[in-house]
Amino acid sequence: MKQDxxxxxxxxxxxxxxxxxxxxxxxxxxxxxxxxxxxxEEVKISxxxxxxxxxVKAFETVYKTLMSPRCMNCHxxxxxxxxxxxxxxxxxGPKRGVDGKGVYAMKCSNCHQExxxxxxxxxxxxxxxxxxxxxxxxxxxxxxxxxxxxQLVDKKKNGNKDIKKLIExxxxxxxxxxxxxxxGRTLPPVTHAEFKKAWITWLKTGAYAPKK
Amino acid sequence: MAKxxxxxxxxxYPMEADPQMPLLWAIRDLAGLKGTKYGCGVAQCGACxxxxxxxxxxxxxxxxxxxxxxxxxxxxxxxxxNSHPVQKAWQEIDVPQxxxxxxxxxxSAAVLLREKPNPTDQDIDDxxxxxxxxxxxxxxxxxxxxxxxxxxxKTAAKS
Numbered sequence: 437m438k439q440d441x442x443x444x445x446x447x448x449x450x451x452x453x454x455x456x457x458x459x460x461x462x463x464x465x466x467x468x469x470x471x472x473x474x475x476x477e478e479v480k481i482s483x484x485x486x487x488x489x490x491x492v493k494a495f496e497t498v499y500k501t502l503m504s505p506r507c508m509n510c511h512x513x514x515x516x517x518x519x520x521x522x523x524x525x526x527x528x529g530p531k532r533g534v535d536g537k538g539v540y541a542m543k544c545s546n547c548h549q550e551x552x553x554x555x556x557x558x559x560x561x562x563x564x565x566x567x568x569x570x571x572x573x574x575x576x577x578x579x580x581x582x583x584x585x586x587q588l589v590d591k592k593k594n595g596n597k598d599i600k601k602l603i604e605x606x607x608x609x610x611x612x613x614x615x616x617x618x619x620g621r622t623l624p625p626v627t628h629a630e631f632k633k634a635w636i637t638w639l640k641t642g643a644y645a646p647k648k
Numbered sequence: 649m650a651k652x653x654x655x656x657x658x659x660x661y662p663m664e665a666d667p668q669m670p671l672l673w674a675i676r677d678l679a680g681l682k683g684t685k686y687g688c689g690v691a692q693c694g695a696c697x698x699x700x701x702x703x704x705x706x707x708x709x710x711x712x713x714x715x716x717x718x719x720x721x722x723x724x725x726x727x728x729x730n731s732h733p734v735q736k737a738w739q740e741i742d743v744p745q746x747x748x749x750x751x752x753x754x755x756s757a758a759v760l761l762r763e764k765p766n767p768t769d770q771d772i773d774d775x776x777x778x779x780x781x782x783x784x785x786x787x788x789x790x791x792x793x794x795x796x797x798x799x800x801x802k803t804a805a806k807s
Contacts, residue, residue, distance in 0.1 A: 540775035
């Protein structure tokens with residue numbers, strides 16, 4: 437990630453970018469008429485249109501979403517997940533474990549079912565409920581916007597995800613679960629569609645980190 | 649309602665049950681196995697812990713549909729003759745006071761000892777923190793788990 441705006445490229449590159457983008461849009465438009473599943477959006481380096489101002493602005497929405505309890509509670513600074521709108525430590529103190537799925541008799545899926553359990557403040561559910569694994573903790577709690585932005589695109593800290601994989605991650609099952617939190621829990625501050633739009637905008641405009 | 653067969657303690661129990669019903673009700677009311685207890689009903693206390701394919705799930709929030717096709721083990725099926733090291737250690741240390749939570753305590757401890765044959769106090773805390781005991785028998789639970797680990801070790805050395 438670069439901190440300073442990149443010098444604008446020449447007109448040749450702009451034309452090239454426009455051509456590639458046009459081909460992509462035509463392909464995407466054609467695929468919309470098919471009945472089969474549309475493949476994940478293909479991201480080419482040529483689609484990255486660096487714009488530090490727009491990027492940082494988009495990250496404001498990304499940051500306030502990721503720091504909301506529905507996202508941050510499973511990205512704790514320690515090895516115990518957080519609970520509730522006040523992000524207190526999870527009762528019973530379940531531990532992350534090596535794979536992020538808990539330890540011994542205290543594995544996440546022992547209580548967290550495939551779907552939300554009915555009732556107020558009962559365990560929310562997802563088939564793949566877990567924390568980030570010990571080798572890639574992806575801590576949100578306590579991070580500044582600058583620190584979190586840098587961490588999110590650092591392949592050494594994000595599970596070796598490139599821009600394409602990061603964009604796809606917006607539709608990850610556990611990410612989506614943040615917008616289906618079960619009874620008694622507030623939703624993230626924006627809709628998933630608004631978050632995804634900001635997320636993709638941030639990444640496609642260069643994934644610039646806000647100033648420290 | 650749907651026809652479902654649950655394998656509990658290596659025995660098939662055909663039953664008519666709502667697939668969304670808690671497994672605990674199927675175990676207690678339909679299979680008639682009363683050793684597993686209802687505590688809180690929201691996965692907060694651990695009294696209802698049973699093994700589902702070897703994992704210590706809370707049967708009060710686990711749906712019948714999740715258990716279908718898997719192996720359920722309750723306190724009645726942990727061993728045929730109450731000879732599981734955890735059961736023997738529980739007797740030797742005389743752990744329970746009122747006893748209500750202890751089928752869940754024992755089922756959780758059995759998973760711990762399977763995955764960590766020589767647990768430290770920290771391991772025991774990590775594994776057992778979700779099993780609540782209103783009588784406060786925690787010190788005896790910890791002692792019994794260490795005793796069970798020793799028993800398990802001696803049994804393994806003999807065989």
